[in-house]
Amino acid sequence: MKKYNVKNSVIGTAKKNKIYIALLLLLVAAATILNVVPPLLMKKLIDYNFTLKTEDKLIFTAVIYVMVIFATGVVNFFREAVLTVLGQNITTDIRLLMMEKLEKISASYFSKNESGQISSRLINDVDAVSSMFTSGIAGMAIDLFKIIGVLISVFYLSRGLGIIALLLLPVIYFITRFFQKKMLGAQIENRKQVGEVNNHIAESFKNIFMIKSFSKESYMEDKYGLILENNYETLEKVNFYDSIFSPIIRIIRAAVIAFIAVMCSKELDYLGISVGMAAASIDLISSLFTPVENLGMELQSIQKSLSGVKRVDEFLREEEDIKETKEIFNFDINNVDIRFNNVSFAYDKGNEVLKDINFQINSFEKVTFTGRTGVGKSTLFKLIVGLLKPTEGSITINGTDVFQIQNKDKRKIFGYVEQNFHMIKGTVADQVSLGDSDITMDQIKNALNMVGLLEYVEGFEQGCSTVVQNENIFSQGQRQLLSIARALVNNPPILILDEITANLDQVTEEKIVSVLEKACENRTILTISHRLSSMAASDKIVILEAGRVKNIGTPEMLLKNDQWYKNHMKLENLTWT
Numbered sequence: 001m002k003k004y005n006v007k008n009s010v011i012g013t014a015k016k017n018k019i020y021i022a023l024l025l026l027l028v029a030a031a032t033i034l035n036v037v038p039p040l041l042m043k044k045l046i047d048y049n050f051t052l053k054t055e056d057k058l059i060f061t062a063v064i065y066v067m068v069i070f071a072t073g074v075v076n077f078f079r080e081a082v083l084t085v086l087g088q089n090i091t092t093d094i095r096l097l098m099m100e101k102l103e104k105i106s107a108s109y110f111s112k113n114e115s116g117q118i119s120s121r122l123i124n125d126v127d128a129v130s131s132m133f134t135s136g137i138a139g140m141a142i143d144l145f146k147i148i149g150v151l152i153s154v155f156y157l158s159r160g161l162g163i164i165a166l167l168l169l170p171v172i173y174f175i176t177r178f179f180q181k182k183m184l185g186a187q188i189e190n191r192k193q194v195g196e197v198n199n200h201i202a203e204s205f206k207n208i209f210m211i212k213s214f215s216k217e218s219y220m221e222d223k224y225g226l227i228l229e230n231n232y233e234t235l236e237k238v239n240f241y242d243s244i245f246s247p248i249i250r251i252i253r254a255a256v257i258a259f260i261a262v263m264c265s266k267e268l269d270y271l272g273i274s275v276g277m278a279a280a281s282i283d284l285i286s287s288l289f290t291p292v293e294n295l296g297m298e299l300q301s302i303q304k305s306l307s308g309v310k311r312v313d314e315f316l317r318e319e320e321d322i323k324e325t326k327e328i329f330n331f332d333i334n335n336v337d338i339r340f341n342n343v344s345f346a347y348d349k350g351n352e353v354l355k356d357i358n359f360q361i362n363s364f365e366k367v368t369f370t371g372r373t374g375v376g377k378s379t380l381f382k383l384i385v386g387l388l389k390p391t392e393g394s395i396t397i398n399g400t401d402v403f404q405i406q407n408k409d410k411r412k413i414f415g416y417v418e419q420n421f422h423m424i425k426g427t428v429a430d431q432v433s434l435g436d437s438d439i440t441m442d443q444i445k446n447a448l449n450m451v452g453l454l455e456y457v458e459g460f461e462q463g464c465s466t467v468v469q470n471e472n473i474f475s476q477g478q479r480q481l482l483s484i485a486r487a488l489v490n491n492p493p494i495l496i497l498d499e500i501t502a503n504l505d506q507v508t509e510e511k512i513v514s515v516l517e518k519a520c521e522n523r524t525i526l527t528i529s530h531r532l533s534s535m536a537a538s539d540k541i542v543i544l545e546a547g548r549v550k551n552i553g554t555p556e557m558l559l560k561n562d563q564w565y566k567n568h569m570k571l572e573n574l575t576w577t
């Protein structure tokens, strides 16, 4: 199994983007140097041109000063641009890696995890990983370089001022961190409250008829008022920390400047430095505040992103479906032999849904699976099409383990009609072909014709090429017919029907049953049904109970020897089931 993880992916991206990395390092070095040049030029300007009252290269130094400030802006702009490109490349590579993994991942992963959770890994967690490298680690490195550059320059100007700058660092850092933590706490609280407000609004809209018919308007209003109050309280907290942080930092900065000015004053002259040196030092020390403040945010961003990295790595470590059969599975439609060999299956370890299942299905047999709800019928179907892997035993088709059949071959073997039809974005033809370019328009039309939908579809302005903007252009019954067309389009020898008439009225059900009767000719049919009357046409009925096969036989045999079947049939005739 290929070893996927975030670290390897980022190293891979870095290798592919060597030029950008080199450029970034160059720009960071240039920005670090340029950052300390203006204060040093200022020192020169003040000491030589103003204090000594010479005009020695005044204009020249001033022009250089302005140019350096301009160059700093340009370098910072390119540095941000390179960082953005690198960030996007990291995101793209991780997303592609996750998509590659997604295609190989075991289907049981999707039954264990909600789709919302999975998409959050692919979207939010990947963004977190990318921001960890761009604004987190890279930002931190840039700010550390800036701080080191400033400290070296201040020490170069005056050792005394260097020590002051060094002592100032932890003070700014801890004050900033204190406020950042408080602010983050308040923001999290506020976000929760905003979520509550949104949920309440969504809930009100969803249940508006119920609220009106049960006169719950004032209850909902009071609840909304309470939620809004909590929301304002948390927002006030955020605003409070936000508003006092900036003045506090400004006061500290002003105090430091005043302190340095006093220390350098003519009367005291504790530091023994020139006016220009003092001005340059004040400028440099002032520029220490922003990178130190940023460090706290970057640390926070790295901490937050680390959980994203962990979650992406967890996803990338998920078990894969490993297919050993490389050759195309050639299928003889006249010779179908499906075997369940001691099959057991559990979604969660130790909690078996199906136990020790053994049976055989032959060509053109029509087999119905029945049993109480939750007994494991749909699970059994997912095992037959190789979406799930048995925890014990195997299922074979003509001797090949179904789990080893390549996904691309499966559609030629099985046609799966689910309980609910899932529309995809695209045209009517796409609903049938699922965008498979190997399926021709003739095949699509044939399939639609077989289910009696062709005439209806050709009535649309664009016929099969009509883009489905609103799925209600098809009724529930027509959607079920589309589902059958989707299953039949490749003319598969095995048709799998998962209680497809469960949610339909009698008339629609009859129509679908008649379509199916035609579609089922010359195929092996596996179907789940609760209605025993519809099983009468089956060659074989498999009754499941407590995860095991309780009985197998023809409808006539079961009517004689299976009490459950007999009772159920009687009740159904009385229309009690």
Ligand SMILES: Nc1ncnc2c1ncn2[C@@H]1O[C@H](COP(=O)(O)OP(=O)(O)OP(=O)(O)O)[C@@H](O)[C@H]1O
Binding pocket: 110, 111, 112, 347, 348, 353, 372, 373, 374, 375, 376, 377, 378, 379, 380
């Ligand atoms: N993704 C899943 N994760 C964990 N347990 C599951 C999952 N899907 C189904 N189960 C459990 O497995 C058992 C069998 O479910 P299954 O859907 O196969 O039953 P069924 O016979 O098809 O039920 P029904 O007739 O109601 O459709 C149930 O107890 C169900 O809760």
